Each structure stands twice: as structure tokens, then as C-alpha cells.
Amino acid sequence: MSTASTYHYPKQFKLESGKKIRNLQIAYQTYGQLNANKDNVIWVCHALTANADVFEWWEGLFGENALFNPEDHYIICANVLGSNYGTTNPLSTNSVTGLPYYLSFPQFTIRDFVSAHQLLANHLGIDSIKLLIGGSLGGQQAVEWGIIEPSRIENLILVATNAVHSPWGIAFNESQRLAITTDRTFYANRPDGGSKGLKTARSIALLSYRTYNAYGNTQVESVNDKTDHFRASSYQNYQGEKLINRFNAYSYYYLSKAMDSHNVGRNRKSIAEALKLITANTLVIGIENDFLFPLSEQKYLADHIKDAQFAAIHSAYGHDGFLIETNALTNIIGTFIKESRNRKIIKLQHTA
Numbered sequence: 001m002s003t004a005s006t007y008h009y010p011k012q013f014k015l016e017s018g019k020k021i022r023n024l025q026i027a028y029q030t031y032g033q034l035n036a037n038k039d040n041v042i043w044v045c046h047a048l049t050a051n052a053d054v055f056e057w058w059e060g061l062f063g064e065n066a067l068f069n070p071e072d073h074y075i076i077c078a079n080v081l082g083s084n085y086g087t088t089n090p091l092s093t094n095s096v097t098g099l100p101y102y103l104s105f106p107q108f109t110i111r112d113f114v115s116a117h118q119l120l121a122n123h124l125g126i127d128s129i130k131l132l133i134g135g136s137l138g139g140q141q142a143v144e145w146g147i148i149e150p151s152r153i154e155n156l157i158l159v160a161t162n163a164v165h166s167p168w169g170i171a172f173n174e175s176q177r178l179a180i181t182t183d184r185t186f187y188a189n190r191p192d193g194g195s196k197g198l199k200t201a202r203s204i205a206l207l208s209y210r211t212y213n214a215y216g217n218t219q220v221e222s223v224n225d226k227t228d229h230f231r232a233s234s235y236q237n238y239q240g241e242k243l244i245n246r247f248n249a250y251s252y253y254y255l256s257k258a259m260d261s262h263n264v265g266r267n268r269k270s271i272a273e274a275l276k277l278i279t280a281n282t283l284v285i286g287i288e289n290d291f292l293f294p295l296s297e298q299k300y301l302a303d304h305i306k307d308a309q310f311a312a313i314h315s316a317y318g319h320d321g322f323l324i325e326t327n328a329l330t331n332i333i334g335t336f337i338k339e340s341r342n343r344k345i346i347k348l349q350h351t352a
């Protein structure tokens with residue numbers, strides 16, 4: 001039911017910076033079939049360390065029996081530029097030198113994710129995306145795509161994301177990069193370079209993805225006599241190890257820089273004017289207790305995107321709630337889709 005593929009772009013891929021990448025390849029996964037009217041495409045933009053297998057990491061919202069299922073929809077999720085799940089990234093071979101790029105990989109932005117995925121959409125013959133959805137870094141990509149190419153996006157769902165990455169978010173990312181670069185193996189040009197630093201970076205990042213209460217709920221001690229070896233400590237270590245077993249420090253470093261670059265106002269009139277370019281029917285969802293992407297950021301998006309709707313989800317998890325609270329997401333998004341259909345019927349009746 002799902003197909004994993006890789007698209008090879010035959011020309012040089014030009015980045016926002018003007019630099020070029022040869023042999024761009026984009027790993028992507030599709031589920032279901034494109035219908036005859038080509039109007040059932042759901043395109044998913046993934047977050048920082050996820051991959052193209054959306055049925056794996058957004059299970060509950062996506063799946064055989066979920067709201068977004070392969071029976072009704074043609075679901076596409078592509079791995080972003082720089083990530084190590086099959087798309088060209090710092091560990092890929094630079095065809096000029098015949099060696100992996102490592103830190104010679106050019107810096108890229110969220111807009112470069114969009115340019116790459118536009119090429120993939122062209123290749124797949126997708127002129128119209130029925131619904132574009134993304135959370136966190138994926139939401140940053142989705143909002144940019146809505147601005148860059150409004151004609152291709154019919155409905156847009158932005159989850160736990162923002163219009164410009166905040167000083168707070170950049171400071172968290174910089175702290176993580178400091179952890180990575182303090183590990184001198186990062187400069188050794190080997191695939192596992194900087195992995196101890198990456199472990200620390202994940203530990204720092206988790207503090208921004210979760211909350212005081214989430215740790216209180218899951219990591220509280222059952223005994224009062226401990227002076228060391230606390231559960232919360234072992235949890236941080238475990239999560240760091242888990243990440244370094246599936247990710248590399250170079251991709252992480254570059255992706256966090258791309259996140260920092262996010263500003264829909266860059267080289268445009270302003271952030272507010274840029275958001276006005278979105279014509280998609282838009283729903284913005286925030287997570288209560290998200291202190292990395294606080295609700296004020298989603299309210300800003302909803303206030304500046306024409307006719308956008310806004311909803312907040314309660315989650316003890318904070319930011320990571322966007323990956324976990326799939327029942328609440330299903331209810332809110334399901335209602336939005338039904339109302340959109342009704343609005344379309346009313347609009348058609350008025351124009352008839």
C-alpha cells in the first residue's frame with residue numbers, strides 16, 4: 001500500500017543563497033493512488049528528525065483506518081534537504097571531490113525545502129495539493145509553500161509552528177549546536193562525528209519539546225531515598241542515545257540552521273504582507289503549554305492569513321504534543337474538512 005521512492009533531479013539545484021547542489025535526490029513515500037480528477041493529494045511536511053514514512057511517525061492521524069488513509073487519499077511525504085533519511089545531505093558524496101560533504105555542504109533554508117519539493121511535485125504531475133499539512137519545522141515549510149505557490153495549495157494546515165523563528169527558538173538551537181561543536185569529533189569528517197555532542201543536543205532539545213508536568217507525570221521517583229541515578233537522568237540519556245542511533249550530527253546541525261533562517265518576511269515587504277499572499281483555506285493549530293512555539297505564534301499566523309481558523313489543543317507534553325495528540329488533531333481537522341466542503345458547496349450555489 002505504501003511505496004518508497006527516490007527522485008533524482010537531472011539538473012543542478014539552485015539554493016536561495018545562489019549556491020548549487022549537483023545530483024539532488026529526494027526520498028519520498030506515497031500511500032494510496034492519485035484519483036482520476038487528481039484532487040485527493042495530501043502532502044505532509046515532516047519535522048526536524050522525522051522521515052518520509054508518515055504512517056510511522058504520525059500514526060493515528062495517518063494510517064489505514066485514520067482520517068488520512070490510503071483508501072480515500074493520495075498521501076505524499078518527502079524527506080527534506082539535508083536530512084539523513086535518503087535525501088541529499090552532508091554525508092552524501094560531493095560529485096566534484098568524490099568525498100562526503102560534511103561541513104562543506106552548503107547552508108540551506110526552509111525555502112530550499114519548498115523549492116526541492118516543488119520539483120518533486122512537478123515530477124509526480126501534482127498540479128494541485130488538496131491539503132498541505134506540517135507541524136513545527138514541517139509547518140514552517142508548509143507556510144512558506146503556501147506563500148511561494150498559492151495556486152497549488154487548496155487547503156493548508158499549520159500545526160505548532162510560526163511565521164518567523166523566535167529569538168528563544170534560535171537560542172535553543174544555538175545551545176544544541178554548541179553541544180555538537182564542543183565534541184571535537186564533529187570536525188573529524190567521519191559519519192559518526194559529533195555524536196556525543198548530538199546526544200547532549202537532543203537532551204537540551206527535549207527540554208524545549210516537553211514540560212515540567214510531562215516530566216512530573218512520567219519520571220517521578222517512587223522512592224524517597226535516592227541521591228543519584230534518577231529516572232529523569234536516565235530518560236535524558238536514553239533519548240539522546242536513541243537519536244544518535246538513527247541520526248547524524250551534521251544533518252542535525254544544518255537542519256537547525258535552516259529552522260533559524262525561517263522568516264516569511266525575508267526579502268519581502270513584511271511578515272504580515274507575506275502571510276496575506278496565502279490563498280489556501282487555512283487552519284492553524286497550536287498546543288497549549290508549547291513553550292518552544294507558543295500559542296501567540298499560531299494566533300499571529302491565524303490573524304494574518306486571510307479567513308484562517310485557529311484551534312488550540314490541550315497537551316501535557318507541550319510542543320511534542322503535535323506528534324502525540326492524534327485524536328484531538330483528528331477531531332479538529334475532521335471538522336475543518338467538513339466545514340470546508342460545506343463552504344465550497346455554498347460558494348458554488350452562490351456562483352451558479
Ligand SMILES: CC(=O)SCCNC(=O)CCNC(=O)[C@H](O)C(C)(C)COP(=O)(O)OP(=O)(O)OC[C@H]1O[C@@H](n2cnc3c(N)ncnc32)[C@H](O)[C@@H]1OP(=O)(O)O
Binds near residue numbers: 232234239
Ligand atoms: C526508525 C526511525 O526512523 S523512527 C523515527 C521516528 N521519530 C520521528 O519521526 C521524530 C518524531 N517523533 C518524536 O519526536 C518522538 O518519537 C515522539 C515525540 C513522538 C514520542 O517520543 P518517545 O521518545 O517515543 O516517547 P517518550 O518520550 O514517552 O519516551 C518513551 C521511551 O523512553 C523510554 N523511557 C521512559 N522513561 C525512561 C527512563 N527513565 N529511562 C530510560 N528510558 C526511559 C521508554 O522505555 C521508551 O523507550 P522506546 O522509545 O525505546 O520505546
Ligand SMILES: N[C@@H](CCO)C(=O)O
Binds near residue numbers: 047049135136319320
Ligand atoms: N520531536 C520532533 C521535533 C520537534 O518538532 C522531532 O524529533 O522531529
